[in-house]
Amino acid sequence: MTNTLFYSPGACSLGIHIILEEIGKPYELSLVNLKGGAQHQPEYMAVNPKSKVPALKREDGTLLTEYPAIATWLAKSNPEAGLLPTDLEGETRAAEAMAYFTGTIHPYGFTRQYRPGNFTPNEADIPKVVETGKAAADKYFTLVDGQWLGGDWVLPSGYSVADTALFFVEYWGGKRSGLTLPSKLAAHMERMMARPAVRRMMEQEGLSA
Incomplete structure (x- = not known):
């Protein structure tokens, strides 16, 4: 199996x-x-x-x-x-990053945009919910960009599973929602898009670059 x-x-x-x-x-x-x-x-x-x-x-x-x-x-x-640091600090930082990308940026930045009905029972409020999501995503991306540690990847030790979590919200922001990613995140997304594994995934899922 x-x-x-x-x-x-x-x-x-x-x-x-x-x-x-x-x-x-x-x-x-x-x-x-x-x-x-x-x-x-x-x-x-x-x-x-x-x-x-x-x-x-x-x-x-x-x-x-x-x-x-x-x-x-x-x-x-x-x-x-080699997708996760082997030291306790590195593994902990990877967990911290993934928790923020998947537990904060995803629901509050993007679920608000893509499933606004989950956040209000009133049809008239939906545009406001969507705009709130876009503003939140911008805020979160700016925070991540401002705390970037200066390397090519999320962790200073190198590429890890944390980068895959950041990529999916970057992809949503830059390719679906029309947001302008901060410079470090925009560069990170381009590096991700150049990885063979990412290109294979996108081809298999029928996603546009």
Whole structure:
């Protein structure tokens, strides 16, 4: 058996897809059509009652959910790929970064834009919710840019799973929402787009550069 990634094209699961490509071992993809509401259908809820992606069905048949947990498990299960620092401080900083990208920037910056109905019962409030999301994303990106440590990647030790988490929100901001990324984040996204693993992911998911 191989690991199976439950994903939706262009969703936050694209970062886990990148990690699987970076590792380079065989894996399978299982499409979950979020736009069509497949995440709420009995077939997928039987797999993942949380009704979201990413989810990873591991070789032993157990399911792992939540981006930081999946990313950390994949990196530590495949240490030869060098996707996570081996020292406690480095691993902790990677966890810190992923938590912010996936737990703050994602929901408050982008779920507000893409699923504004989750934040208000009133149709008339939706434009305001979307604008609030865009303003929040700008604010968060500026904060990350201002705290950048000066290297090519999120962590000074080099490329890691944290970069894949930053990439999916950068991609949403720069390619979908029309936001102007701060200079360091814009350069980071370009470096990510040049990685073979990212290019393979984008081709497989049908995403535009």
